[in-house]
Amino acid sequence: MTDVPLWQLSASELSARIHAREVSATEAVSASIDRMQAVNPDLNAVVVDLSEAALIRARALDAHSGDKGPLHGVPITIKINVDQVGQATSNGLPALKDWIAAEDAPLVKNLLDAGAVVIGRTNTPEFSFRIDTDNPLHGRTHNPWGKHISAGGSSGGAGSAVMAGCGALAHGNDIAGSLRFPAAANGAVTVKPGLGRVPAWNPSQAAERGMLSQSMSVQGLITRSARDLHLAMPAMIRADPRDPFHVPLPWRGAALEGPIKVGFTTEMLGNALHPEVAASLNDARAALVDAGYALTEITPPSLADLAEMGIRALMTETQAMSGPDIARIGSDTVRAIFDEYFRQFPPYATDDYLRVLAARTGLARQWSLLLAEYPLVLTPFMPQPFFGPGRDTQGAEGVHEALASAFWCTGFNFLGLPAGNVPARLAALDTGPQPIGVQIVGQRWREDLVVDAMIAIEDRIGPMAPHLWSRMG
Template sequence: MDLIRSATDLVSAIASGQLTAAQLMRATLDRIETVNGDVNAVVALRDADSLTAEAEAMDAAPHTGPLHGLPIAVKDLVNVAGIPTTQGSPIFRNFIPKSDDLIAARMRAAGAILIGKTNVPEFGLGSHTFNPVYGATCNPYDPARSSGGSSGGAAVALATGMTALADGSDMMGSLRNPAAWNNVYGFRPSWGRVPSEPVGDTFLHQLSTLGPMARSPQDIGLLLDVISGPDTRQPHSCASTPVSPVLPANTKGLRIGWLGDWDGAFPMEEGILAICEKALEVFRDMGCQVEPVAPPFDAERIWNSWITLRSWAVAAGLAPLVDQREMLKDSARWELDRGLAMSAMEVHNASVIRSAWYRRAAALFEEYDALVLPAAQVWPFDVTQPHPTEINGVEMDTYHRWMQVVVPVSLLGLPCLAAPAGFGAAGLPMGIQIFGPRGSDAALLSLGAAYHDRTRWPQKRPAM
């Protein structure tokens, strides 16, 4: 069975009787057995007999929804009943939830068979998937390299054909960086479209969001519709019009703004800007007007606002573990200590900067239908390295400064499609970020579908 087929094709084949859920499950488990040992993307896999029995029961039952019979491994930051949720931390090594988080419940209700987990960095911190529970997830294009993160396991599972859809989450590029480094698509939806788990504070922290990953914008749309929609327990969750089926946009005359390296504010390794600019030629060939855009806002002000609000949010999540601080990795301790030391006015002032950047971005979107940035500043690095410490001689002053290019989008909660841009001289993938104003999710996916029709990069997969 060709497991690089689209999720849309697979669920259609099951619905029509051309394929059974049991056949797909057996092929999926065979694929995982063949390739996962080399990349370590799928973890906490349920036993084959139970999964096969669940698939057979699905075949005998009425059609349950748009994901009926589709195997999905869920990111290991999400609780799934009966499957360990470690968050990559020894603290939670033996934690087995009794109920599903909202996103897992929505996928299950849509007919997905939840088979296990995809690997993450500890607590999802840092765009490099390694942890002391399961180890590192390797890049399928070069197993000596990082897969990115925090949705690194999800991206690798897609790239190697172990799953057809994957969920991810994105605070600081956690859907976008691994998508770029593994030659797949990742979509950060407009903030509030996909509600988080309704626990703790649901008013203040507006940075991280859940979202879909896939090998095409059409498949992104399939999963996005399943996980989208309001949750009455959360004040910022919002109603959303379905995006599927995602059809290619009429791109003639669309205006695309190219932000590049923000006039040097984001140092880039050699070859990244060139490969992204080559991807922009695809948009020109489709009739778009592609123009360079001068830096619209001071990059350092955006960064300072970001690291304040991020540390505040991360510390709020880690605060219950303060007595176990020594068991946390260094980046988690750094975020925890910064957040706990902040004053309310520091947080307020950071949000004032965020508001100013939002107003400036809104004015830009009166001129442009979409803006484009590279999806990463470095190529996939040595899998044994915790994080890059410099780029082209420029020292990185934090564990995450090397991913600064994703922050202009994250800070504002804008929708953004990470799309493959091709391969560099060493054969490693790279990608671009295509983003627009809040609420432009459907338009971005349609633009991405037109681009995908011209490129089809994810179908050029690793030879594994």
């Protein structure tokens, strides 16, 4: 037994204690709700409080005598851009505040079927397409490390909530970094799944998304502990016929002969690498070597092309398919941000766009060949510590720092490869302690290898949450 507050336990620890009948689902959920009510007023991470329904479900789970799912009684949050029956899928937009879902999205159903309990829904920027989380419907989400650091986006509410202790797991999604940016900002852990890994669809959507959005956008989880991804992601990836392109593979792939080779790079295409970011990469590298991985410095293939093509192709589709809605129902702030996006990442003309989509296969082949030799690649995520709130509203320089300099991010959505983010250092900056994350890219459909490597880093360096809680109180 332990005297650690239940809300501080990882999902894995909490699940084990619930299954051992040391803790009830009601006790676990109540503890997270109490924590949420204590800290969320300052954070604005959870913008829809589902405490009452969560306690009803928890009591029903406690009364259930059958087999318990892997997430039985584990408190979680869901991002407000995904359908949850009876709730608004607002996507941070006042115009959609009454867009009520009639049924659950596949990932919500999967998590509920595994026994999870939803205590609230988390904030996102308008259209879920910013690296910062603020919107005119629910307002700004704050980073629990301090209001001088952005909570990241677009799953900023998820990252802030889970690190503050508002639930043991937080759902998020990622089309250009929206899982990894909040993980990096808040000191959390995530793995962006690869193409087709988690079944995805919003039953409430009025039309199908563009093909590039379908192939780049993925659903995932943000956690405080890397091991929690091994607990929860197998439930997330369960097949659902509503996603016809889901890939029905098990979470764990075949074991690789050791030592597993890891490619290592600090290449930032001319962006200066902050000393604390360089130190975090060295710390992660040392942790992997200590764990038995074989690290080799590599030259990443076609990195400049990957950095440019992925984001410009996405902006091409976004301008064509979402541009009218951005102009019609977006705020002045988000319209100005998209204007700057389109200036820095100019949408392609039709012929060029088609050529880029064709060239995508060649880039994917180059990375497939690299990953055949090095099943994992350790990279920077951003060249500098995470920026302050509203940085992407500060013109060309702000958008460059917030998005363009993080080119390691969007490219792996473009290629459909898994990529994780794990904190590797607690930097002592003038503004105060701040977590610094690194990225690990993996072979296609080998998220399990990425998570194993993140566990090795976390085991040596330690999780960030205890450092945060000592500051928060």
